[in-house]
Amino acid sequence: MPLDALCLSGLVHELSQAAAGAKIDKIYQPGRDEVVLALRSPTQGNVRLLLSANPTHPRPQLTRLSRENPDTPPMFCMLLRKHLAGGRVLSVEQTHLERVVIFTLEALNELGDRVERKLVLEAIGRRSNLLLLDGDGRILDCLRRVDSNLGSGSANQRTLLPGMFYRLPQPQDKLDPTAQDRAALEELLAQAPEEAQADKWLLDTFGGLSPLVCRELAWRAGGSTDVRLNTLGESGRKKLLDSLEELLESVKEHHVTATMMVKEGKPFDFTFFAPGQYEGNLALEDFSSFSELLDRFYEQREHLERIKQRGQDLIRSVTTARDRTARKIAHQEQELEATQDRERLRELGDILTSNLHQMHRGMGCLRTVDFYDPEGAEVDIRLDPLLTPQQNAAKYYKEYNKAKTAQEMLTQQLEKGRRELDYLNSVLENITLAEGEKDLGEIRQELTDTGYFRRASKAKGREKRVSSKPMEFRSTAGLRISVGKNNTQNDLLTCKQAFKSDIWFHTQKIHGSHVILWTEGGTPDLQSLNEAACLAAWFSQARDSSKVPVDYTPVKYVKKPNGARPGMVTYTTYETAWVTPDGELAKRLRVK
Numbered sequence: 300m301p302l303d304a305l306c307l308s309g310l311v312h313e314l315s316q317a318a319a320g321a322k323i324d325k326i327y328q329p330g331r332d333e334v335v336l337a338l339r340s341p342t343q344g345n346v347r348l349l350l351s352a353n354p355t356h357p358r359p360q361l362t363r364l365s366r367e368n369p370d371t372p373p374m375f376c377m378l379l380r381k382h383l384a385g386g387r388v389l390s391v392e393q394t395h396l397e398r399v400v401i402f403t404l405e406a407l408n409e410l411g412d413r414v415e416r417k418l419v420l421e422a423i424g425r426r427s428n429l430l431l432l433d434g435d436g437r438i439l440d441c442l443r444r445v446d447s448n449l450g451s452g453s454a455n456q457r458t459l460l461p462g463m464f465y466r467l468p469q470p471q472d473k474l475d476p477t478a479q480d481r482a483a484l485e486e487l488l489a490q491a492p493e494e495a496q497a498d499k500w501l502l503d504t505f506g507g508l509s510p511l512v513c514r515e516l517a518w519r520a521g522g523s524t525d526v527r528l529n530t531l532g533e534s535g536r537k538k539l540l541d542s543l544e545e546l547l548e549s550v551k552e553h554h555v556t557a558t559m560m561v562k563e564g565k566p567f568d569f570t571f572f573a574p575g576q577y578e579g580n581l582a583l584e585d586f587s588s589f590s591e592l593l594d595r596f597y598e599q600r601e602h603l604e605r606i607k608q609r610g611q612d613l614i615r616s617v618t619t620a621r622d623r624t625a626r627k628i629a630h631q632e633q634e635l636e637a638t639q640d641r642e643r644l645r646e647l648g649d650i651l652t653s654n655l656h657q658m659h660r661g662m663g664c665l666r667t668v669d670f671y672d673p674e675g676a677e678v679d680i681r682l683d684p685l686l687t688p689q690q691n692a693a694k695y696y697k698e699y700n701k702a703k704t705a706q707e708m709l710t711q712q713l714e715k716g717r718r719e720l721d722y723l724n725s726v727l728e729n730i731t732l733a734e735g736e737k738d739l740g741e742i743r744q745e746l747t748d749t750g751y752f753r754r755a756s757k758a759k760g761r762e763k764r765v766s767s768k769p770m771e772f773r774s775t776a777g778l779r780i781s782v783g784k785n786n787t788q789n790d791l792l793t794c795k796q797a798f799k800s801d802i803w804f805h806t807q808k809i810h811g812s813h814v815i816l817w818t819e820g821g822t823p824d825l826q827s828l829n830e831a832a833c834l835a836a837w838f839s840q841a842r843d844s845s846k847v848p849v850d851y852t853p854v855k856y857v858k859k860p861n862g863a864r865p866g867m868v869t870y871t872t873y874e875t876a877w878v879t880p881d882g883e884l885a886k887r888l889r890v891k
Contacts (some may be wrong), residue, residue, distance in 0.1 A: 302356075302357070302358050302398065302422055303398070303507065303508070303509035303511075303512065304393075304396045304397060304398055304506070304507035305396075305507055305508070305509070305512060305546075305547075305550050305571060306509070306555075306569075306570060306571045306589075307358075307393060307398055307400070307422065308393055308550055309550065309553065309555040309557070309571045309589055310358070310359065310360065310589040310590070310593075311359075311391055311392070311393040311400055312553050313361075313588055313589055313590065314348070314359060314360070314361065314391045314400075314590075315390065315391040315392075316342065317340055317342060317343050317346060317361060318338060318340060318346075318348060318361075318388045318391055318402075319388060319389070319390055319391060320340070320341045320387065320388065320389075321338035321339055321340040321341065321346070321387065321388045322338065322339045322385070322386070322387050323336055323337070323338060323383050323384060323385065323386045323387065323388070323404070323406075324337045324338065324339055324345075325337040325384075326376060326379045326380045326383060326384060327366075327368050327372070327376065328368070328369075328372060328373050328375060328376035328379075329366035329367060329368050329369070330353075330366070330605060330608075331373075331608070332351060332352045332353040332354070332357075332427075332442065333349060333350065333351040333352070333353065333366075334349075334350045334375075334376065334379065334429060334442075335347050335348065335349050335350075335362070335366065336348040336350070336383075338388065343361075346361050347361065347362050347363070348360075348361060348362075349361070349362040350418065350420050350429055352420065352421070352422075352427040352428050352429045352442050352443070353427065353601075353604075354424060354425040354426075354427055355604075356597055356600070356601070357398075357420070357421075357422035357423070357424070357427035358422055358593060359391075359400050359402075359420050359422070360589065360590040360593045360594070361588075361590040362590065362593075362594055363591075363594060364594055364598060365891075367734070367735030367736060367737075369736070370736075375440060375441075375442055378431065378439065378440050379431060382406055382416055382431060382439065383404060383406050383416060383418075383431075384406075385406065385407060386404050386405055386406030386407070386416065387404065387405045387406075388402060388403075388404055389403040389404060389405050389415075390402075390403045391403075394467060395475075395477075396470075396475060396477070396506050396507035397467070397468070397470060397507075398421070398422040398423050399419065399420070399421050399422070399423070399467060399468065400419070400420045400422065401417055401418075401419050401420075402417065402418040402419075402420070403415065403416075403417055404416045404417065404418065414433070414434055415433075415434040416431065416432065416433060416434070416439075417431070417432040417436075418430070418431060418432075419432060419465065421468060423468060426468075428441055428442055428443045428445075428459065429441060429442045430442075430459065430465060432465050435464075436464055436465050437462060437463065437464055437465070438459060438460065438461055438462065438463050438464075438465050439461060440461050441459050441461075443459070444459060444460055444461075445457060445458060445459040445460070446458060446460060470506065471506050473503075473504065473505055473506035474487070474504055474505050474506065475505070475506060475507075476505040476506070476507065476508070476543065476547060477547055477551070481540070481544070484540050484543070484544075485540065487504060488500075488528075488536055488539070488540065491504075491528055492528070493527075493528055493529040494527060494528075494529060495527065495528050496517070496525055496526070496527055496528075497513075497516070497517035497520060497521065497526050497527065497528055497531065497539060498510070498513035498514045498516070498517040498524060498525070499513075500528065501513040501516060501517070501543070511568065511570055511574070512546070512570070514576050515570075515572070515574050515575070515576050516539060516542045516543055516546065517539070518575060518576040519538065519539075519542040519575065520535050520536070520538040520539035520542060521535050521538075521539075524576050546572070549572070550571070555571040555572065556571065556572060556573060556585055557569070557571065557585065557586040557587070557588060557589045557591070557592040558570055558571070558572060558573050558574070558583055558584070558585055558586075558592075559583070559584045559585075559586065559592050559595065559596060560574070560577065560581040560582070560583060560584075561581060561582040561583070561584055562581050562582075566595065566596045567581060569592055569593075569596055571589075573585075602734075603731065606730060606731065606733055606739070609736060609739055610730050610733065610739045610742075613730060613739060613742060613743060613746075614727070614730055616746075616751070616752070617723055617726050617727055617730070617746070617751070618727065620723055620751055621720065621723040621724065621727065624716055624719050624720050624723060625720060627716055628713060628716045628717065628720065631709050631712055631713050631716065632713065634705065634709055635705075635706060635709040635710070635713065637702075638702040638703075638705050638706040638709070640702075641698075641699050641702035641703055641706070642699075644695050644696075644698045644699035644702065645695070645696065645699040646669075646671045647678075647680055647695045648692050648693075648695035648696040648699060649671075650667060650669060650670065650671070650678070650680065651665065651680060651688070651691055651692035651695060652692045653670075654667050655688045655689065655692070658682070658688035658691070659688065660684070660685075660686070660687050660688070661684045662682050662684060662688075663681070663682055663684050664679050664680065664681055664682060665679070665680045665682055666678070666679050666680075667680070718864065718867070719864075721810070721867075722749075722786075722864040722865075722866070722867065724810050724840075725786060725810045725866055726742065726745075726746065726785075726786065728810045728811065728839070728840055729742055729784065729785040729786060729812075730742060732784045732785070732812065732838060733784060733785070734770075734784065735767075737766075737767040738767050738784050738785065740767075741766065741767050741785055741787055741788075742785050742787075744787075745785065745786055745787050745865055748865075749864060749865065767784070767788070768788075769781045769782055769783050769784060769788045769791075769792055770782040770783075770784060770838075770889070771889075771890040772830075772834060772885070772888040772889055772890060773888055773890050774816075774826065774827035774830045774831065774888065775826055775827070775830065775888075776823075776824050776826060776827045778816060778817060778818070778819070778823060778824075778827045779816075779817040780814065780815070780816050780817070780827075780830070780831050780834060780888070781796075781814070781815045781817070782812045782813075782814050782834055782835075782838050783812045783813045783814075783866075784812065785866075786864070786865035786866030786867075787865055787866075788813075789812065789813035789865070789866040790859070790865050790866060792813050792815050793813050793815065793854065793857055793859075793868060794859050794868075796815075797815045797817070797854045798817075798818075798820075798854065799853060799854050799855035800818055800820060800853060800854070800855070801815055801816060801817050801818050801853070801854050802815070802816040802818060802823060802828065802831065802851055802852070802853060802854070803815060803851065803852055803853070803854045803856075803857050803870070804816065804831050804832055804834075804835040804849055804850070804851045805835060805849070805850055805851075805870075806835055806836060806839040806840075806841055806847055806848065806849055806850075807848035807849065807850045807875060808848075809839050809840050809841045809847070809848075810839060810840045811835060811836075811838055811839025811840060811841070812835065812838040812839065813866070813868075814831055814832075814834055814835040814838070815854070816828065816831040816851075828851065828876070829876065829878065830884065830888060831851070832849040832851060832876040832878045833878045833879070833880065833881050833884055833885075834884075834885060834888070835849045835851075836849055836878050836879070836880040837880040837881060837882060837884075837885050838885075839880075841880065842880045842882075843880075844880065845879055846877050846878070846879060847877070847878055847879070847880060848875050848876075848877055849875065849876050849877075849878055850870070850873045850874070850875050851873060851874060851875075851876065852870050852871070852872055852873035852874070853872075856870050856871050856872045856873065857869075857870045858870070
């Protein structure tokens with residue numbers, strides 16, 4: 300769900316305790332919409348504060364996830380370093396029942412004087428923004444500059460440009476639930492339309508409440524999320540207002556619990572209480588902090604989004620090449636199907652040869668006995684009137700030989716095309732495993748070497764080779780496990796680095812990474828073998844399946860054919876393990 304105002308208040312309280320008084324050591328901008336402040340907190344030591352203005356999931360939080368930074372910092376990052384480096388966080392506050400968080404900071408200006416600065420994070424959906432203000436409230440700069448008509452008074456038309464005074468977003472035209480006493484709440488409920496749904500009435504009347512919170516209050520009052528006010532009765536209406544007041548009081552006293560709803564093993568939603576509206580259909584998982592919950596909830600989503608942003612051209616080019624190859628294969632399969640009747644062409648040529656005495660130039664069709672038919676039926680054979688009888692017979696023999704040759708060539712081309720299709724599908728899978736720009740650069744380099752990308756003429760022979768390292772894991776028993784993130788790394792691991800006694804893993808007939816279990820000359824234990832197989836299943840296209848076949852064999856039985864594409868190998872003398880992909884196991888065994 301979007302981070303609503305009530306849930307954000309619990310997160311802000313958590314940040315205030317951790318970040319207040321912290322010194323700003325470093326400032327990064329790993330993505331277009333996110334800034335990371337490396338803080339030295341007096342209570343928690345070194346922490347990283349993430350300020351995300353992403354339109355789909357804006358939020359402030361402490362994060363433990365590492366993010367790759369660009370080689371050249373963006374201009375906004377340079378401005379933040381100029382004004383905030385070495386400063387301190389004085390306070391973290393939230394605008395009342397709004398999704399706006401203000402970080403008040405103390406820093407040194409060019410003259411060495413202590414000055415006040417403010418970072419304002421507006422976590423309001425597609426209008427999310429991060430602004431740097433001076434001590435007078437003027438905008439020094441912001442992630443998204445907004446130029447519009449002045450004096451309109453509309454939240455959608457605020458001007459957000461350097462030099463302008465900052466104005467808070469205009470609040471929604473709704474009531475503040477915390478400012479209403481019990482009598483006012485009862486009067487509002489009495490004036491509500493009888494046919495209105497309880498959750499819709501709450502959402503339309505009060506600010507700061509998300510749809511999930513409103514559905515929960517309706518469920519607590521009437522046992523259903525879509526209960527209507529006219530079916531609640533006097534006791535149900537009282538319970539609705541009691542639940543609302545209890546929820547607001549828990550937020551005010553900071554008695555909240557970071558709770559994530561899990562559906563089929565995947566994060567589904569999160570909130571600040573234990574919801575009962577799902578009635579056991581979703582698993583609930585509590586976290587010690589909202590920051591820990593948000594790391595878990597957004598980790599995979601943001602990873603895929605960053606890869607999509609940075610590798611958009613790569614994905615588009617490989618997808619186009621794959622689709623073109625698939626269409627070519629389909630066309631060749633149709634042509635191959637047409638060659639299956641070539642024997643009939645030879646038979647018709649034989650029939651014409653034996654009936655040359657009945658033919659003459661100018662005939663368009665010959666009706667004669669088909670001596671290849673067991674019943675001796677007659678057959679009509681089309682002729683070219685411009686050709687002699689001998690030339691018509693030779694034409695059928697020529698078409699027969701052409702179809703025979705086409706079958707041989709098409710069979711070879713189809714085999715080659717299917718290998719190309721497998722290779723391109725493996726590249727698309729490798730793109731999803733990329734963890735940063737270096738990994739994407741290595742894939743681009745691989746596609747350039749294989750001829751899918753054109754190498755710039757000026758760069759031939761002097762381009763800098765990009766190289767990144769495979770993912771490293773350590774089994775429970777302490778054995779090293781390496782996982783390739785792309786075809787280049789797969790070849791390096793399997794064909795260059797691994798010893799013949801090490802164990803090689805790969806999903807059976809499914810695109811995925813090469814996994815090497817380093818045995819160090821000994822015999823690996825069963826648990827290490829199972830964990831390596833689980834990693835091979837997780838880092839493959841079958842990661843969402845329940846049972847995945849993984850083949851494993853000593854490296855000495857794995858061979859790379861001459862001329863094969865990167866990552867393509869053959870293997871023999873293998874065993875197969877059926878395992879369930881486990882993302883939590885991959886996180887636990889990962890060596891940072």
